[in-house]
Amino acid sequence: MKKMLQTSLFALAALTISATAGSPYLGLSGGLTLLSESDVSDSTGDIKLSYDTGYNIEGAFGYTFGAWRAEAALGWLESDMDQATFMGVSVPIDGSISAWTAMLNGYYDINTDSAFTPFVLAGIGFVGAEGELSGATEDDSVLGMQLGAGIGYTVSSNVIIDLKYKYLFAQDLTFDGTDISVGGSLIQIGARYNF
Numbered sequence: 001m002k003k004m005l006q007t008s009l010f011a012l013a014a015l016t017i018s019a020t021a022g023s024p025y026l027g028l029s030g031g032l033t034l035l036s037e038s039d040v041s042d043s044t045g046d047i048k049l050s051y052d053t054g055y056n057i058e059g060a061f062g063y064t065f066g067a068w069r070a071e072a073a074l075g076w077l078e079s080d081m082d083q084a085t086f087m088g089v090s091v092p093i094d095g096s097i098s099a100w101t102a103m104l105n106g107y108y109d110i111n112t113d114s115a116f117t118p119f120v121l122a123g124i125g126f127v128g129a130e131g132e133l134s135g136a137t138e139d140d141s142v143l144g145m146q147l148g149a150g151i152g153y154t155v156s157s158n159v160i161i162d163l164k165y166k167y168l169f170a171q172d173l174t175f176d177g178t179d180i181s182v183g184g185s186l187i188q189i190g191a192r193y194n195f
Helices: 002-018
Strands: 023-035 036-042 045-051 054-065 068-086 090-091 097-111 116-133 137-152 159-170 172-176 176-180 181-192
Touching: 023 045, 023 068, 054 181, 068 116, 097 137, 116 159, 116 172, 137 172, 137 181
Parallel strands: none
Antiparallel strands: 023 054, 023 181, 036 045, 036 176, 045 068, 054 068, 068 090, 068 097, 097 116, 116 137, 137 159, 159 181, 172 176
16 A cells, blocks of 8 residues: 555656646545445355445646646545345445545546536546454555546636546455455535636
């Protein structure tokens, strides 16, 4: 995990150094996390694991180049486990999953000649997740990607409020020899300040 954090910080520094001709901005957003049902596979068989609605928060530093934006973002998400289903039988489960994300994102803003600016986005980076079940915890770090879209509203020359949807997906996590699929939707509202 330490090595992945160092890699993310290096990527952020590289973005800062290379982006000498753009307009910098800072962003902060947060909202709901809707994790998809996980497939849990081990030697005993396959289990389906569902989650309650959770939350997320994310900070970003980026540069705008005309219609394009590039940013480095660090985020956190968490959701409680709801129930496990095995051979058609579902039982409540006491646990949670949390994760930090370190992503390099690219955006394309669609000019509408108005205060509203739709955009699409794609990103790649790392997901460091921790699962807690009945007091026991396991963690793993994997490659992650995200795709999304949203719309921004220009409040002033410096401030933009946006609403965005992102689908985050990652390689399977491995907790104590058990493979767990992970992915889900992030619905966020936030603001950007352009310098």
